[in-house]
Amino acid sequence: MESVKTPVVIVGAGLGGIRVAENLRNGGYDGELILLGAETHPPYDRPPLSKTVLTGDEERVDLKPAEFFDEASIDLRTGARVVAVDPSAHTVTVQRDGGTEQVSYGTLILSTGLVPRRFPGTDDVAGVHVIRTVEDSLALRAAAGSATRAAVIGAGFIGCEVAASLHKLNVPVTLIEPTPSPLSGPLGSRIGEMVTRLHVEAGVDLRVGVGVEEIVAEDGRAVAVVLSDGSRVDADLVVVGIGGVPDLEYLDGSGIALADRSAGGGVACDGVGKTGVDDVYALGDCANWAGHRVEHWTHTVDAAALVASELLGHTIPHQTVPYFWSDQYGLKFQMLGSPQSDDQVHVVDDDGRKFLAYYSRDGVLTGVVGAGRVGKLMKARQFLLTPTPIATLLDA
Ligand SMILES: Cc1cc2nc3c(=O)[nH]c(=O)nc-3n(C[C@H](O)[C@H](O)[C@H](O)COP(=O)(O)OP(=O)(O)OC[C@H]3O[C@@H](n4cnc5c(N)ncnc54)[C@H](O)[C@@H]3O)c2cc1C
Incomplete structure (x- = not known):
């Protein structure tokens, strides 16, 4: 049963924005879909910016080919910055080409990242x-x-x-x-x-x-x-390189609540991206889902799928394991699960450069971190789907 109200307006043409748009189309939503992005570019990928784009091995990596937007009937408006949201009128105020206009929404999705x-x-x-x-x-x-x-x-x-x-x-x-x-x-x-x-x-x-x-x-x-x-x-x-913060000034006066700074700030949402205001959702780096704000690529991708399925009334099984990667000195660092800095760390493999470590708390596996150990790390993913005693892995 589709419950999405049309038109869908997505604020932020980055990873979260394009993924939620794509998921809505793939899930059968055929109403009007407007994607508003402050940047002058179509949605592009950020991880390469500190890696291959910086080193000159790659140029901007677009998340979709140019023809995608027409084919999927997504009205992408670049150079369009939302400066205000009025939930009672169901409108956003957009600055573009030196002018200002109101855009009406049935459903509003915020994925505006960080500054x-x-x-x-x-x-x-x-x-x-x-x-x-x-x-x-x-x-x-x-x-x-x-x-x-x-x-x-x-x-x-x-x-x-x-x-x-x-x-x-x-x-x-x-x-x-x-x-x-x-x-x-x-x-x-x-x-x-x-x-x-x-x-x-x-x-x-x-x-x-x-x-x-x-x-x-x-x-x-x-x-x-x-x-x-x-x-x-x-x-x-x-x-x-001292981190980023969500820039949510455009929500001032909208009644859309922000999470407390001590909890990471961001747009306050429940566990599927719903804000406390009707028909308004948020995801990605700018969103605080059930008390957590996460700045990871895979988290945003998973969140976009969840928001779309919530809107379309499909229930998708939510069995994701948090995942993050980083590339340094030709090595792939990877992190699975939710390891904490004060968890117990069990280094099970270390050749002086590449390594693999399990994290546990109260005897239960909480995460796996590796460098240059892609296959071994991914094998451990299954053990993070349900609580697994760390002894099971250490004895294996
Ligand atoms: C240099 C770099 C390297 C990274 N490397 C990794 C990595 O190796 N692994 C990993 O897991 N994650 C990595 N990340 C994080 C990952 O890229 C983010 O988690 C992801 O991009 C979040 O997507 P998003 O949609 O929330 O935000 P973004 O992709 O930032 O998109 C937000 C978009 O909203 C636009 N916007 C903001 N305000 C407005 C407004 N008022 N109106 C209209 N548009 C607006 C912005 O201009 C931006 O284009 C990296 C990030 C950076 C910056």
Whole structure:
């Protein structure tokens, strides 16, 4: 039984937006479907931006061929930024081509992603970069061509990937991280040490346990970074990789509730993407589903399928296992399940570069993390579908 109200208006022509549109069409929705995107590009993939696009091995990777939109009768409007939502009138206000218009919706789906956090006071400083859009990636690639040294602030997944990509472009890199090791925030110190050795082996100057006090600029250009231990890193290219936040100003005054910052912020939704306001759904990086906001590609893809099935009245079995990957120094890092940094870590395979580790809590498997161990990691997926004692895997 189809319960979707027409027209469907999707705000955000990124991964979540295009996937939910496609799922609605594949599921039989044949009413009007409008996809509004603030960027001037059709939907494209972000993971390559810190990897192959940055290294110049690939250009922008579009998520669909140009003809898809006509064939699927999806009214894609690029350069169209939603600036307000009025649920009582069932309209959104869109800025496009210098003008403003109201677009009516029956069903509204929000998938507006994140904006990167910037280092305070550096918005107009040349040589300071963030990475979220294809323009960001291309600007960073161009800057790398003439850089003497890069300082990458933040050794989370994106900071680590940028460090690895700049290293591949022969730019000397200093990677700065306030926690004791790269990725130790999400994955804990044991795996952090294993990631450390990859960066060190590559010759990256890794500074851990220190923050950044200041980005020093001369004549409007970055020249150095001053760390919290007082040391100075001379760098004419600075990449700020300190995460992103949902930009939800367009929801001000709409009555669509946001989740508390302590829970990750984002649009507050239930476990299938429904907000507290009738006919309004949210998914992807900007959405907080049942108390969690997740910034992973696969999570967005799964969420898009769930929102579409919810709207179409189909029930799809929800048996997904959270999955994330990252590419660094020619190795594929993968994470399955929901490992926590304070879980018990069981390293079951380590050749000094590639590794596989299980995570457990109270004796139950919570996740699997590997580098260069694709087959073995995927074999463990089945054990994350139901609670599995860690002993089962360790004894196998
Ligand atoms: C550099 C980089 C590398 C990544 N690597 C990985 C990886 O290796 N593995 C992994 O699992 N995940 C990775 N991710 C995360 C993954 O790309 C995201 O989880 C995914 O793109 C989320 O999709 P989304 O639809 O929520 O947001 P997005 O894909 O960001 O799309 C949101 C779109 O909404 C538009 N928008 C925003 N506000 C408005 C508005 N008011 N009106 C209209 N349009 C608006 C934006 O311009 C944007 O185009 C990476 C992300 C980045 C940035």
